[in-house]
Amino acid sequence: MKNQTSQSIEDYLKAIYELSIKDGRVATTHLAKHLGISPASVTGMIKKLSQMEPPYLNYQKHQGVFLTEAGERIALETLRHHRLLEVFLHEILGFPWDEVHEEADKLEHVISEKFEERMAFVLGNPEHDPHGDPIPNKELNVPKATMICLSDLRPHQKAIIKRVRDKDPKLLRFLSDLGLIPNAEIEINDYSEFDGNIHLAVKNSSKNVVLGPRITDQIHVSILN
Amino acid sequence: MKNQTSQSIEDYLKAIYELSIKDGRVATTHLAKHLGISPASVTGMIKKLSQMEPPYLNYQKHQGVFLTEAGERIALETLRHHRLLEVFLHEILGFPWDEVHEEADKLEHVISEKFEERMAFVLGNPEHDPHGDPIPNKELNVPKATMICLSDLRPHQKAIIKRVRDKDPKLLRFLSDLGLIPNAEIEINDYSEFDGNIHLAVKNSSKNVVLGPRITDQIHVSILN
DNA sequence: GATAATATTTAGGTATGCCTAATTAAGAAA
DNA sequence: TTTCTTAATTAGGCATACCTAAATATTATC
Ligand SMILES: [Mn+2]
Ligand SMILES: [Mn+2]
Ligand SMILES: [Mn+2]
Ligand SMILES: [Mn+2]
Numbered sequence: 001m002k003n004q005t006s007q008s009i010e011d012y013l014k015a016i017y018e019l020s021i022k023d024g025r026v027a028t029t030h031l032a033k034h035l036g037i038s039p040a041s042v043t044g045m046i047k048k049l050s051q052m053e054p055p056y057l058n059y060q061k062h063q064g065v066f067l068t069e070a071g072e073r074i075a076l077e078t079l080r081h082h083r084l085l086e087v088f089l090h091e092i093l094g095f096p097w098d099e100v101h102e103e104a105d106k107l108e109h110v111i112s113e114k115f116e117e118r119m120a121f122v123l124g125n126p127e128h129d130p131h132g133d134p135i136p137n138k139e140l141n142v143p144k145a146t147m148i149c150l151s152d153l154r155p156h157q158k159a160i161i162k163r164v165r166d167k168d169p170k171l172l173r174f175l176s177d178l179g180l181i182p183n184a185e186i187e188i189n190d191y192s193e194f195d196g197n198i199h200l201a202v203k204n205s206s207k208n209v210v211l212g213p214r215i216t217d218q219i220h221v222s223i224l225n
Numbered sequence: 226m227k228n229q230t231s232q233s234i235e236d237y238l239k240a241i242y243e244l245s246i247k248d249g250r251v252a253t254t255h256l257a258k259h260l261g262i263s264p265a266s267v268t269g270m271i272k273k274l275s276q277m278e279p280p281y282l283n284y285q286k287h288q289g290v291f292l293t294e295a296g297e298r299i300a301l302e303t304l305r306h307h308r309l310l311e312v313f314l315h316e317i318l319g320f321p322w323d324e325v326h327e328e329a330d331k332l333e334h335v336i337s338e339k340f341e342e343r344m345a346f347v348l349g350n351p352e353h354d355p356h357g358d359p360i361p362n363k364e365l366n367v368p369k370a371t372m373i374c375l376s377d378l379r380p381h382q383k384a385i386i387k388r389v390r391d392k393d394p395k396l397l398r399f400l401s402d403l404g405l406i407p408n409a410e411i412e413i414n415d416y417s418e419f420d421g422n423i424h425l426a427v428k429n430s431s432k433n434v435v436l437g438p439r440i441t442d443q444i445h446v447s448i449l450n
Numbered sequence: 451g452a453t454a455a456t457a458t459t460t461a462g463g464t465a466t467g468c469c470t471a472a473t474t475a476a477g478a479a480a
Numbered sequence: 481t482t483t484c485t486t487a488a489t490t491a492g493g494c495a496t497a498c499c500t501a502a503a504t505a506t507t508a509t510c
């Protein structure tokens with residue numbers, strides 16, 4: 001009599017996982033916005049998910065939700081599918097990195113465990129997706145990264161881009177046109193404290209780029225000594 | 226205001242396409258059995274599909290259904306997805322040929338046109354799936370094969386296996402264990418007219434195999450002069 | 451601490467796609 | 481042609497996952 005999941009359920013749990021990393025408990029409206037669903041519908045679903053056996057969510061009226069262990073397992077399982085698929089679509093099928101997300105979002109619910117396993121094998125068990133996000137391993141442990149934002153860098157520092165946390169295809173294409181993709185090397189030239197703009201150069205491209213905090217907050221780097 | 230399809234609709238249309246190749250019009254019960262759905266439900270769905278704009282089915286009460294052009298297009302589109310996916314799963318991900326069908330049956334509804342196109346490119350536009358079934362091309366034309374059944378062969382004839390029309394994983398595994406897969410070369414040794422059994426040898430395997438008509442009717446071959 | 455603004459929940463409804471049971475139509479046999 | 485059998489349809493329901501509008505709880509502001 002085990003619980004079974006649906007597309008929708010997996011999407012809810014994955015969204016709650018992602019949102020709760022920053023904020024702990026996740027509020028109904030927050031979740032609703034993230035999923036593009038009305039708050040009323042979200043209330044209905046989280047109520048259901050918190051009453052399943054075993055429950056996937058811990059929910060108290062007006063207090064938001066957080067994942068139970070069972071719920072987190074499904075979220076991570078889905079996230080592993082998603083990120084492996086992104087690598088797969090990019091490396092094997094040649095999708096550009098700004099298009100992998102949408103396709104993976106549909107496929108993640110449909111592939112079998114065998115598909116997952118074969119994919120991981122063919123790709124050599126990658127640890128990061130094309131945007132630099134960590135892929136949970138087979139036992140669903142997530143390698144956690146030290147988080148330095150590009151927005152925290154200051155002039156003369158050099159760094160390597162590790163992660164671009166955004167899903168907007170337009171922004172992603174804009175960044176990759178500038179060479180700003182995971183593993184690219186950059187150097188900070190200037191910082192203006194009033195608007196938080198960062199001026200930087202991309203190695204092997206001789207371009208000088210200026211980016212605002214809306215963007216630099218989403219880019220994680222590791223600093224080169 | 227174009228019609229849009231769902232998983233279910235695609236499955237219905239694909240099933241009707243497959244069944245109508247043999248029999249022309251498709252009867253409600255026949256379709257119901259093939260889909261594993263109650264006849265009552267099938268009546269409901271085919272009614273709906275025949276009343277869409279444009280209709281996918283031509284339906285008259287108690288007379289069964291056949292595909293309209295619009296319906297056939299969707300059936301072929303889905304079939305192309307299915308069979309390309311089978312090749313893909315087999316060649317790229319290393320799935321055994323008896324497991325590709327189930328996985329492709331879920332994925333066929335979910336992949337984008339871009340996924341289809343990339344897959345076809347990577348595979349070099351294959352014309353047949355791992356069971357030898359023809360893959361509709363991009364314009365949805367189906368290369369049609371001359372149909373000689375293994376059951377029609379007689380002693381001393383040599384032939385190459387072209388197609389194995391069965392979805393049962395057990396049978397497929399049984400056949401591949403004997404080397405009886407598309408492109409294998411065989412020679413007929415004996416035929417017994419009472420039960421229709423065929424005795425044959427598989428090239429490079431020295432095994433002598435006896436198969437009944439239940440099986441040999443499903444295997445298509447091309448004869449070697 | 452009352453009130454206003456915002457967040458959340460409840461109530462009532464819709465579309466899909468399936469089910470069983472009861473009814474009716476079609477086709478075959480007498 | 482009447483009768484029997486089988487096939488197909490209708491009627492009435494159910495589960496999932498959404499929606500809008502109305503009601504209520506929480507929280508922030510005065
Ligand atoms: Mn998995
Ligand atoms: Mn990603
Ligand atoms: Mn297609
Ligand atoms: Mn096939």
